[in-house]
Amino acid sequence: AKSMKQTQPVPLVKDVMADFIVTIKKDQTVQDAAKKIWENSFNHLAVVSDTGELVGILTAWDISKAVAENIFDSVESVMTKKVLTCAPNEPVDLAARRLDRYGVSAMPVIDTQRKVLGIITSDNISKLLARRY
Amino acid sequence: AKSMKQTQPVPLVKDVMADFIVTIKKDQTVQDAAKKIWENSFNHLAVVSDTGELVGILTAWDISKAVAENIFDSVESVMTKKVLTCAPNEPVDLAARRLDRYGVSAMPVIDTQRKVLGIITSDNISKLLARRY
Numbered sequence: 420a421k422s423m424k425q426t427q428p429v430p431l432v433k434d435v436m437a438d439f440i441v442t443i444k445k446d447q448t449v450q451d452a453a454k455k456i457w458e459n460s461f462n463h464l465a466v467v468s469d470t471g472e473l474v475g476i477l478t479a480w481d482i483s484k485a486v487a488e489n490i491f492d493s494v495e496s497v498m499t500k501k502v503l504t505c506a507p508n509e510p511v512d513l514a515a516r517r518l519d520r521y522g523v524s525a526m527p528v529i530d531t532q533r534k535v536l537g538i539i540t541s542d543n544i545s546k547l548l549a550r551r552y
Numbered sequence: 553a554k555s556m557k558q559t560q561p562v563p564l565v566k567d568v569m570a571d572f573i574v575t576i577k578k579d580q581t582v583q584d585a586a587k588k589i590w591e592n593s594f595n596h597l598a599v600v601s602d603t604g605e606l607v608g609i610l611t612a613w614d615i616s617k618a619v620a621e622n623i624f625d626s627v628e629s630v631m632t633k634k635v636l637t638c639a640p641n642e643p644v645d646l647a648a649r650r651l652d653r654y655g656v657s658a659m660p661v662i663d664t665q666r667k668v669l670g671i672i673t674s675d676n677i678s679k680l681l682a683r684r685y
């Protein structure tokens with residue numbers, strides 16, 4: 420499914436993204452979040468509402484911020500609420516440019532109902548480049 | 553300095569890497585590390601000896617591990633000691649492949665004396681791809 424041998428010149432986000440993302444609720448604790456990040460070997464958690472819509476993002480960097488400031492409160496207190504996202508049918512170079520411009524290393528991929536479909540990271544994009552030369 | 557317009561077909565690590573990396577000593581605390589990660593908006597710290605050689609790497613993910621396990625000891629207790637590194641003159645696609653194969657998002661770039669010259673991240677490599685299509 421993730422093959423680079425396509426007829427299109429530019430792969431789409433959905434061809435490159437991880438179609439799995441670990442989620443958490445905003446009233447869980449910072450330690451719950453740290454455990455999920457650690458156990459899943461993943462840097463990013465999608466914070467979702469009870470009905471599954473994206474409401475925030477929480478990364479290992481936010482956990483460092485909590486440790487630095489000694490604030491071990493709810494996920495809501497440390498998550499980023501204005502989330503940069505992308506759509507599954509966007510060309511991947513546009514996504515790469517947005518990651519670069521805003522200085523983040525990943526964007527959740529969402530549908531028109533803000534349901535989370537996956538995540539695209541600079542790791543995914545970097546892997547793509549490994550095969551291009 | 554980081555221009556993509558080169559005569560070489562494949563850029564080298566030194567053309568793409570960040571030539572700045574935040575360092576820490578192994579006897580500092582996990583909270584010191586968290587503060588450095590937070591203040592510098594960076595996910596990776598190079599752990600260096602008193603004479604400046606690389607002895608480990610500590611990432612925001614390692615801070616999450618410390619929070620998950622409730623271990624707030626020295627940097628040495630949470631850092632990774634066997635560090636994947638690369639050389640400044642390696643072609644960037646080889647570096648990208650190594651990141652992918654070992655599932656890490658960055659490698660310190662070191663000289664033959666293990667002095668740290670910078671760091672190459674999948675963010676740097678992803679940025680490169682943003683300009684290739």
Ligand SMILES: C[S@@+](CC[C@H](N)C(=O)[O-])C[C@H]1O[C@@H](n2cnc3c(N)ncnc32)[C@H](O)[C@@H]1O
Nearest residue numbers: 476478480499501502503522523524525526593
């Ligand atoms: C500014 S970055 C700095 C560290 C590193 N460059 C990285 O991307 O993780 C860290 C912050 O960006 C936030 N962040 C990560 N991905 C995001 C996204 N897609 N939209 C908005 N904020 C995001 C995190 O919640 C965290 O507070």
